[in-house]
Amino acid sequence: MVEILLDATVRAGTPILFATLGAILNERAGIINLGIEGLMLIGALAGFAGTFYSGSVFIGVLCAFVAAFVAGSIHAFITVPLRGNQIVSGLALTMFGIGVTALFGRGMVGETIVGLERIALPGLSLLPVIGRPLFEQDILIYTSFILVFLIWFFLYRTRVGLNLRTVGENPAAADTCGISVSLYRFLAVTSGAGLVGVGGAYLSLAMTPMWIENMSAGRGWIAVALVIFSGWSSHRAMFGAYLFGGITAMQLRFQAIGTDISTHILQMLPYIFTILLLVFSTIRLQKGASQQPQGLGLPYDREDRK
């Protein structure tokens, strides 16, 4: 029972985890991205279509990354060199994503593919309770484990990661150090978007191996909230994503058992929980427990004089 619940938790948390990690990369460079929801949909459709036409899940995931990367570059182009309003551009990206996937997804509705398969890691998967949830999963889940570590390592142990954090914290300082603020921001937005796309692909390749219009159902927005909860760090993002996975798993479990509580009310839980979590994290933020990148949301203009 606990095992099943944990397994469902990890599976439900994974798309959100990818999306949150992508959003963290964006915001670490100082760019707010409210287009996560749209990017997830683009990733979900591209991933599904890629798999459908090629027969290879790997190519599907690659398609998802590339499609979201390209879509993310619209946001990057508007917010970085053109210094447009990041909030509006992100919203536009979400709308664009919803619309474009609805348009191009018409042909995919009702089609089926063979989704991602579980791979049992020898030995580890036999561990009691955590064996199956953690070590008998599909390749994307393993990738997400590695990614959480890699992003931490990238941000805190590599030169490029340090530069990226600097661009997000204090673009003027980065500029004087000879770091190209525009290049870093652009690439952080696009590659973050690519990760979000992979999160979307997880929806259409693993969770429910089919394409459904608007199938992200607000997960992108939950990811945006989780970024604040995570304090812009990847391991806390993992914790947050699984917290949501857990709530979703419980809610599904409740529905499966059949309770007197309406399914509609149960379905509200993740959203209500997001708000509560956001309030909680914001209060923590103000107490100085974590700090948002100081350059977040501000376009950088070298000759800007007060």
Added chain:
Amino acid sequence: MKLVIERRDTSSALVRFLAPVASIAVALAFAGFLLLAAGINPLEAYREILIEAVGSIYGISETLVKATPLILAGLGVSLAFRMQIWNIGAEGQIYIGAMGATWVALFSGLENHWVLMITMFSAAFICGGLWAGIAGFLRARWNVNEVIVTLMMNYIAILLINFLVYGPWRDPQSFNFPLTAQFADAARFANFFDTRLHSGFFLALALALFLYLFMERTVWGYQIKVIGSNAQAARYAGMRTGYAVFWVLFLSGAIAGVAGFSEVAGLQYRLQHGISPGYGYTAIIIAWLARRSAIGVVIVSLLMGILLVGGDSLQMLWQLPIAFVYAFQGLILFFLLGSDFFIQYRLKLIRGIRYG
């Protein structure tokens, strides 16, 4: 050689007016390519949209019908924009407003038409306002990001409506369809010219005028403008910005809530799933395109009304999903943001490094 960006000191009124018009035009062209890629002839599609939406009296009336909730929700969102508050939750506020109005229509026991109208209006106003007010309170009290809160509240609102129409409010005679009972005639708007055009449209125009006066003529409107322009200066002048944040979001949601009232009293005559196919999201674009002006909201809403009516007919003709309209709206915003750049900056070539 190197390209350098310089801030313009001023920009001409002409440029500022042309930018949104040009953005829509370019977005139209771009959306054409998307349609082409999806196997639809864009010119035929655009012609179809125009004929359907403005080619006949009926078409025009349908455009006005679609524009009604857009004007109302757009006014709400735009009011919050004036204070740099992002109300992304108009969609949910429409539903909750509709819920309030429906409760009055079905369960209050009132029978007089005008009493019903006023009570339904107030219920929608207060429900929508309180719904948005939650985000307002959280923002004012703890500076919680209102974008995410209002957006999450959309999902919650829609689920709440589903809960009601699948559960306690379901009409026993509906053959298990998720619908409430139909409203009595006294709880319905009047229709005009034998079309679906209803009083809600005129209510929307009246509210636009009201909001215009509110912003331009009242002390509160003045405070909102000052806070929106420079919150620090407003505090320096002694204004209570937190207080204002709550009330502006309340009012913003309240007006969006009235859109819900208008939809159930003028069009649907009952509460059901899908009474707003995303009007609340379109409202965000409208507010941004209208650039702070209530009159602008009306004009842009009419344009978007054309798009929605046309989109409906494309859906019927070619099974084009109505969500395509979002893609188009997203494109308009992209190009508008892009054009803003050229209003504020100019490009200049300078010499790069050259050694000896």
Added chain:
Amino acid sequence: MPELLQIEHIRKTFPGVVALDDVSFSVAAGEIHTLLGENGAGKSTLMNVLTGLYHPDSGKMRLDGRDVHFTSPRDSLARGIGMVHQHFMLVPAHSAFENILLALDKVPLVFSSGEYRKKIQRLIDTFEIDLDLDTEVWKLSIGAQQWIELIKLLLRNCRLLILDEPTAVLTPQETERLFKVLRLLQQQGKSIVFISHKMREVVEISDRVTVLKKGRSISTLERGNFDREILAGLMIGEDKIPHWQKNLQMSEKIVLDIRNLSVRNDRGLADLDQVCLQLKEGEILGIAGIAGNGQKALAEALTGLKPVTRGKIFAGDVDITHSSARSSYISGIAHIPEDRKSIGIAPDLDVADNLIMKSYQNPLFRRGFFQNRGAIRRNAEDKVSRFAIKTGPDGSPVRYLSGGNIQKVIIARELSEKPRVLVALYPTRGLDIGSAEYIHKIIVEGAGHGMSTILIAEDLDELLKLSDRIAVMFRGRVIGYADPRRTTREEIGLMMSGEKQDQAS
């Protein structure tokens, strides 16, 4: 000595302001060359041009005798020119180590902390610097932050180091240590551009001194040809100060009484330290001091923008120590803020709306919920003509106005309720001469009608011209007074740098 860097006829303008006008100077290898000038003389702008942060409108730069155009600080760094800015370019959230690492070239993608740490630690030990590498920068003292900036440049092997007022934030002991390090560097053949206005230090450390005044380079002197008096004279100028003809019969009535006022900043350090000031009716009290010595805190405490830690402020008999911005305005204290765009105006609103920002609740301008647009318009027409404000077309936002006109809008608004006290912070900074003259006239006229003014300015000419009395601030304290009719600029200049105290105080 061969010239390392030559700058010729540089001109740089910002919208409405000529920041640099035909500036030339040069630096030789192994030289410490000081740029001397008052605040606003253009020193920082010149350095920003030199490092490629700003693009000059015209003029030439030569490095090793070859023409160069830097388009970004990266270019200048690559050519061995590094700068320690007055406002440090550090990332507060990063540790000292990370900040230093950022500045280094050729750090491999994955850095091993150990190796670099050793290298940096060696440098720290050589110069006997007190710095913990793992502390986040925001927790470090200003002095320690400056060491980080210097270490960054040293590790990059810069040939030319530019230090923008490095000693302004240092204790005398730290300054000594810095000078020791600078001399060491000089021996290694590095060139140093030193920016300061502390005469004693300039005379002590410089090989050559170039004096900047109002955006122009007016003179360059070799060691041996300058001393403190000569430099002070050059920097401040010898032209006559036209003291405003004022009514000398001043009332003895005290309108503002500041008693032992202390204000602490966010870090818990004293911005104001037991300041006592008394302002008489109709008096213009000038406050002189190098920026950052408590002037801003004084203005903010007086106008209710910053909480008072200790002490009292009385306006007449009323204790206004803890009143808000609004209530101090109502009780008759007007304020011309330093940062006019960030707190002075609502940039998207028009002139009429900005003029009533503080009095919009006045019954004159409202009828119940409604605004009295007629009265607001008439008020605007009246103010616009009285203060000679050049507005754009009707209803155009104030952000399109020039700096001078924006300042006039603020002054017109602040003076409209006939305040008893005006606290003016750098009221003419960045304005053209005409607008500045006009604002002087308004302040003096106000004094004629019994308004008292606390005038905080950086331009000594302005203070000497307008003030009845000048109080000099240093490190959060009033260290002395000067009588503008008797004092000299040199005397005030020495007091500003904390080198001379007024015996009377």
